[in-house]
Amino acid sequence: MSAAPQFTGWQAIQAEVLRRIHAREWPPGQTIPGEVALAQEFGCARATVNRALQALAEAGVLERRRKAGTRVALHPVSKATVTIPLIRQEIEERGAAYGYRLLRRQEGTHAMLTGPALHVTALHFADDTPFVLEARHISLSVIPQARNETFHEISANEWLLRNASYTSGDITFSAQAASAEVAQHLGAETGAPIFVMDRMTWDGEAAITAVRLSYVPGYRIRTVIGGS
Amino acid sequence: MSAAPQFTGWQAIQAEVLRRIHAREWPPGQTIPGEVALAQEFGCARATVNRALQALAEAGVLERRRKAGTRVALHPVSKATVTIPLIRQEIEERGAAYGYRLLRRQEGTHAMLTGPALHVTALHFADDTPFVLEARHISLSVIPQARNETFHEISANEWLLRNASYTSGDITFSAQAASAEVAQHLGAETGAPIFVMDRMTWDGEAAITAVRLSYVPGYRIRTVIGGS
DNA sequence: TAGTGGTCTAGACCACCTG
DNA sequence: AGGTGGTCTAGACCACTAG
Structure with missing residues (x-):
């Protein structure tokens, strides 16, 4: 120290x-x-x-x-750097065994994406306990090869890291009440406070993917700052 | 663009x-x-x-x-930089009028602070609507001059910026269910999902202050990233 | 042990901006 | 108009570490 x-x-x-x-x-x-x-x-x-x-x-x-x-500086602007790890990494760093299960995979559209979109919903587990629910939309016009992936063995989270690159992104954090579906998947009660991370990523002008991560109740994100 | x-x-x-x-x-x-x-x-x-x-x-x-x-980099570690502004600034940047009201001020102790502590609870308003509830503990052994401040006109948030400096800090974000008291102050229902920011700041080895900010339902924190 | 990034230097020119 | 930070240069030495 x-x-x-x-x-x-x-x-x-x-x-x-x-x-x-x-x-x-x-x-x-x-x-x-x-x-x-x-x-x-x-x-x-x-x-x-x-x-x-x-x-x-x-x-x-x-x-x-x-x-x-x-x-x-008059107002030492606190800038907190939040590291967004791979979900697998985050779970393994907690000393837990990582698990993954695909819940749904279907084509459709999405308001923020142009053209057809692939909708993938999946659960990530820490030691067999639900940890985070991933609800993702992938632009098939930008990433057509996503059609050939079942996402049965690998999560969209990791697959995209290997198969797509982005130039910019946008993240929001919020607290949401668990919907019946989310509550069921996470093993929580309907209406429970859920920490939610919404992410949107772009490659130039093209929107690649939009994802909502709903974390298990009690989840917290932590960061450290150094200031004046 | x-x-x-x-x-x-x-x-x-x-x-x-x-x-x-x-x-x-x-x-x-x-x-x-x-x-x-x-x-x-x-x-x-x-x-x-x-x-x-x-x-x-x-x-x-x-x-x-x-x-x-x-x-x-194999895993373009997404680092999102979250800017933590003054509450007043945050409200005014939304084009709203800033308001402040002290709810409680009393001496006591706090688990994370050594010696006596000043407990200050206050509400920050945006256009007369509750925006965030500030529950703060200030170490009186580190910042004794806090005893002479009523916090009636100025929030502890701003007062500390002028009267104390820190070398390091620790922030956590989470989603919490609104307690009866929090719900009442924020004009929400008990159990509503509340976005909570817990902050702890230190000056060297000395803990200065611990604060919990409970935001009004619907609050979201947003950040932008550039990646690869 | 040799190659790579990390850093320092002394000097120079330039863009910007306040007074 | 002049001072300040922003940047570049050409060269040098050093610290680290992979092979």
């Missing part, structure tokens, strides 16, 4: 800058010395200072503008 | 590398040419290539190891 990282190079500068911010030597909103000045103080090249400050700016700790200089 | 960004410098290299990955010229798992080779191909300095590849590695698109080289 208290190991001394003993930073060197640009990370040492980053650490020192962070120290001064936390120590209120450079209070929020204040303009800190320019890169040249800091480079001179730390006895290094300006590029090294730049590297350190740029990383802090990306983290939201600093705000940098040309000519205006670098200021300590 | 289709504006031509016309990248230059290291961003152009980044774009080209991404293009080759998406075009499957460099399939997942494959080792791509070394920095020197790419620098020669693109006619730039190695540092410029390094900048581009390093950014992609940080985004999870590439995996880099010394001596082994740079490989296209």
